[in-house]
Amino acid sequence: MSFLIDAFEPTFMQRALIGGLIAVIATSLVGTWIVLRGLSFLGDALAHGVIPGVALAVLWGFDPALGAFISALVMSGLVTFVSNRAPVSDDTAIGLLFVGMLALGVVIISKAGSFKTNVTAVLFGDALGITRSDIQNQIIYTSIVVVLTVLLYRPFLALTFNEMKAHTLGMRPRVSQAALLGLLSLSIVASFQSIGTLLVFGLLVAPPATASLLVRRVPQIMAVSILLGSLAVVAGLTISFHHGTAGGATMSGISVLLFFVVLLGHTGITFLRKVRT
Numbered sequence: 102m103s104f105l106i107d108a109f110e111p112t113f114m115q116r117a118l119i120g121g122l123i124a125v126i127a128t129s130l131v132g133t134w135i136v137l138r139g140l141s142f143l144g145d146a147l148a149h150g151v152i153p154g155v156a157l158a159v160l161w162g163f164d165p166a167l168g169a170f171i172s173a174l175v176m177s178g179l180v181t182f183v184s185n186r187a188p189v190s191d192d193t194a195i196g197l198l199f200v201g202m203l204a205l206g207v208v209i210i211s212k213a214g215s216f217k218t219n220v221t222a223v224l225f226g227d228a229l230g231i232t233r234s235d236i237q238n239q240i241i242y243t244s245i246v247v248v249l250t251v252l253l254y255r256p257f258l259a260l261t262f263n264e265m266k267a268h269t270l271g272m273r274p275r276v277s278q279a280a281l282l283g284l285l286s287l288s289i290v291a292s293f294q295s296i297g298t299l300l301v302f303g304l305l306v307a308p309p310a311t312a313s314l315l316v317r318r319v320p321q322i323m324a325v326s327i328l329l330g331s332l333a334v335v336a337g338l339t340i341s342f343h344h345g346t347a348g349g350a351t352m353s354g355i356s357v358l359l360f361f362v363v364l365l366g367h368t369g370i371t372f373l374r375k376v377r378t
Contacts, residue, residue: 106334108342113229115181120231120239121352124292125304125330127243130250131288133323134281137261143180145302146199147282148289150176151208152322155293160209166238166290173286176202181279228296228338228348242291246284253280258319296349300318303353304330311360314367329359 106216108114135144154172156167176198183194250257256277292301337352 104343105339112233114342116231116233116236117166117348118334120236120346121228121296121334121338122331123243123295124301125308125327125334127239127246127288127291128301128304129308129326129330130246130323131281131284133312133319133326134257135262135285136306136309136313137166137319137322137362138281139308143195143282144285144305146195146202146276147173147176148245148302148305149199149206150202151286151289151293153209156209157208163347166236166242169290169293170286172202172287174283177279177282181282192295207219228341228352239291242287246287246291249280251283253277253284257281261319294303296353300349300353303356304333307353307356307360308333311356311363314360314363330356333359342347 109118132144135141151169151172154168154170154175155165156168158168179198180191183198221265256273257280260274260277260281288305289301292304296304307329308321308326311329312322316322316325332350333356337355338348340346340355341348341351
């Protein structure tokens with residue numbers, strides 16, 4: 102127990118814990134819809150697509166979260182535009198914009214060598230450097246995610262399981278899709294300062310995917326996902342404190358590890374049931 106208590110005694114570790122747990126709420130709620138709809142590649146691409154906006158924000162001296170959100174919205178709009186206008190699949194459009202936005206971000210970073218430390222924090226997270234101001238911003242973004250998730254639950258549910266029925270019921274699937282991409286952008290903005298843009302995908306997808314192995318109903322997946330993500334945050338920060346590993350990478354890595362542990366357990370239980378029958 103002292104191993105855990107000692108890790109969170111410093112104030113900066115307490116802020117890191119709060120920031121990580123807030124990030125988990127946002128990513129778990131949105132990530133559930135992303136996993137159920139099979140949009141993981143889009144989530145990954147969008148997480149990388151915020152890099153140019155964040156890099157420009159750091160370079161020009163304004164809020165990186167604002168730059169990330171604008172960049173995410175631009176990325177979402179471009180994905181929709183290319184998918185509707187070009188005779189290519191959605192995966193192709195996403196892949197092209199994924200590489201393009203990432204390349205643009207790297208070009209901006211390479212032209213401004215004076216803020217390498219800040220950009221490293223943006224890419225890989227700076228969980229131990231979270232400030233009260235960062236936490237306040239996270240609370241605002243996550244609160245918006247929570248409210249909109251509740252208000253748009255039925256349209257998202259219909260869009261996920263029966264898009265044609267959603268259209269028949271007048272729920273406007275395209276509007277719901279745009280709203281989901283907006284929430285995805287907000288969840289990334291609420292999380293990248295803790296986890297980093299390159300690693301936020303771990304918390305966005307791994308906990309909901311793990312939860313989907315354990316439960317079936319959407320609210321249950323969201324709840325279990327938050328619990329699993331919180332476990333990854335606590336374990337990741339504890340390991341980071343005692344062994345000097347990168348906080349964001351450790352949290353993200355543990356969330357992925359939990360998926361494979363549960364998957365192996367689930368596979369083993371299924372195998373034993375077949376043997377017994």
